[in-house]
Amino acid sequence: MIKILLAGQGGQGVLSAGKFLAASGLHEGKEVSYLPAYGPEMRGGTANCSVIVSEEEIASPLCTTPDVLIALNSPSFHKFAPRVKSGGIILVNGSLSDADAGRSDVRVYKIDAGEIAIEAGNVRSANMVMTGALCALTGCVKEESILACIKTQFAEKPKVCEVNERAFRMGIAVVSEK
Numbered sequence: 001m002i003k004i005l006l007a008g009q010g011g012q013g014v015l016s017a018g019k020f021l022a023a024s025g026l027h028e029g030k031e032v033s034y035l036p037a038y039g040p041e042m043r044g045g046t047a048n049c050s051v052i053v054s055e056e057e058i059a060s061p062l063c064t065t066p067d068v069l070i071a072l073n074s075p076s077f078h079k080f081a082p083r084v085k086s087g088g089i090i091l092v093n094g095s096l097s098d099a100d101a102g103r104s105d106v107r108v109y110k111i112d113a114g115e116i117a118i119e120a121g122n123v124r125s126a127n128m129v130m131t132g133a134l135c136a137l138t139g140c141v142k143e144e145s146i147l148a149c150i151k152t153q154f155a156e157k158p159k160v161c162e163v164n165e166r167a168f169r170m171g172i173a174v175v176s177e178k
Contacts, residue, residue, distance in 0.1 A: 001056065002140045003063045006130075007048035007080050008072030008093075010038060013127030017070070018049035020131060020153070024145035025053040033061035048076065053140050068138060070130045072113070073097060081106075091133050093126060109133065109175060116170050122160075125167035132171025143172065 004021065008014040015036050022034035033052040039045035050063030068089045071077035074097035077090070084090055086105040092098075095114030111133055113126035120129070128150070135143055147165060154161035 001052060001054035001058070002068065002138060003066045004051045004053070004068045004070065004134065004140065005048060005063050005066035005080055005083070006051065006070045006072075007046070007076035008127075009076075010045040010047045012047070012072045013124065014047045014070075014072060015049050017127040017131045018051045020128075020146055020149045021051045021053065021134075021141060023149045024141035025051075027145045027148060028141060030055060030141075031058050033058045035061045035063070046076070048080070068134060068140075070134060071097065072126065072130065077101075089137060091130050091137075093130065095126070109137070111171070111174055113171070116174060117167050120167035120170050121163035122167075125164050128164045128167040129171035129174070132168040132173075133175045134171075135168075136172040136175045143168075 006014045006018050022032045025032035031054045036049040038047040052058050065085045069080050069084045070091045072093045077092045077097045081101040084106050088106045090108045092110055093113040094110035095112045099108050099110035101108050113129040116129045117123045117126040150164045
């Protein structure tokens, strides 16, 4: 079982990335839980979601002590980094935040997701960069499952599909190089 907390600002694709992870887990026949939380603002407010992917039944969707944190902005990183379990992983968007968690018991990966997303074709695909990094580091879901979800979600938008696929693969590559 892996508990993942994704957090950022509304409009950064936090909830979308969570949905891709949950759908990919379902695609693989795993048990999943997806629990979104967001403020009343559409863009600019805070947004987070927890995703649990497991081979066994999930007793509770609550993710108070995540195994992994994906923080797409600085406020989310500083708010949620203390909650990550000892031995866990923190993926922080280095384009928008420092990476000082003030802890030595977690692995912190500073990924310049914004710059990588721009290189992939659109800054809005930073969430897919981080999703790729997550999948490469944890194996929580298979690459093929995420790519299938991207193709399904953006079937009517081939350019958006290409950019998100490229961003996802670039996220895998960036942590494979480290």
